[in-house]
Amino acid sequence: MGRQIKSGLEYFPFDTKFFNNIKVRKLIKYQGGRSIVIYACLLCNIYEKGYYMLWDDEIPFLVSEKTGFEEGYIKEVIKCCFSVGLFDKNLYEKFKVVTSKGIQKRYDTICKISKRKNQIEEFSLINSEEMPISSEEISINSEETQINPEESAQSKVKKSKVNKIKEVKEKFAPPTLDEVLSYFDEKGYTAEVAKKAYDYYHVGKWIDSKGNPVKNWKQKMISVWMKPEHLKVKPLTTELNPKRKRL
Structure with missing residues (x-):
């Protein structure tokens, strides 16, 4: 048993x-x-x-x-x-x-480290491509100098997976505070909201409110932070059908 x-x-x-x-x-x-x-x-x-x-x-x-x-x-x-x-x-x-x-x-990472055979099947939220790559999968033994064709093909697949992960991380280059201030100034928005927006994403490692990594910081600033109330010059507002004062 x-x-x-x-x-x-x-x-x-x-x-x-x-x-x-x-x-x-x-x-x-x-x-x-x-x-x-x-x-x-x-x-x-x-x-x-x-x-x-x-x-x-x-x-x-x-x-x-x-x-x-x-x-x-x-x-x-x-x-x-x-x-x-x-x-x-x-x-x-x-x-x-x-x-x-x-x-x-x-959970999947711990199971791999401890060499358990547990698998995430029921109520799974991750697919095979998102499974963490264990240290054993990317480690290289210096004593193993002879590599056969099968091992070479497998190592290429593993390296390509690692390279893809690195490529995603390196694709986005976070802006500096000066760049954000300059961009907000160019669009006519206050330095105060620019610094507030920068601090928000800088502290959060450039992860948005939904937990997703920021891919285009300028687009994110426009859609989330550049609101009419944050303009340097407030837009004029007029009342329709104003009430006349009685003499």
Whole structure:
């Protein structure tokens, strides 16, 4: 009888840039710093089971017991997690499943590092192209000097995958503060909103509010930040059918 494969994890990585994540920053802004304790508690519950958990009406009570926060507040934090994209809203509405693409990618990475055979199949949000490439797949042993044709073909495929990932990262060159200030000035907008826009994306590593990397910063500035109220010279407004003062 084979040994049962363990699906849950005993630990999960905590990124040092966790607080740079725009979704996390939104959660803190809308629900306060203590909301991170609740979010971390939910992550522990998910990873303990695997890469997702089924929603249960008792979850707010169980989290309340562990964190000491009121159930009403916990429910509001969980709603906010779905709203800002920390958890996938579509899967929850269809199947009452709590997970996210980021959770599944981290789970897959840990399984590869620990050489587990677990696979993400049910409620998967990532395809094969998005699966993280393990260090074993891109490592080179200096002692292996002889390479046969099959190994050479495989190494080319692996290198092409790595090169594609690097190409996507290197494609976008973040602007400097001076470039952003100059562009806003050229379009007739204030330096104040220009600096505010730059700080917003610079702190967030140029990730937009939806969690997507910024590809064209000028287009993003026009669509999000260049509003009439931010113009240096305010547009004139006229009242239609003004009321006449009685003499």
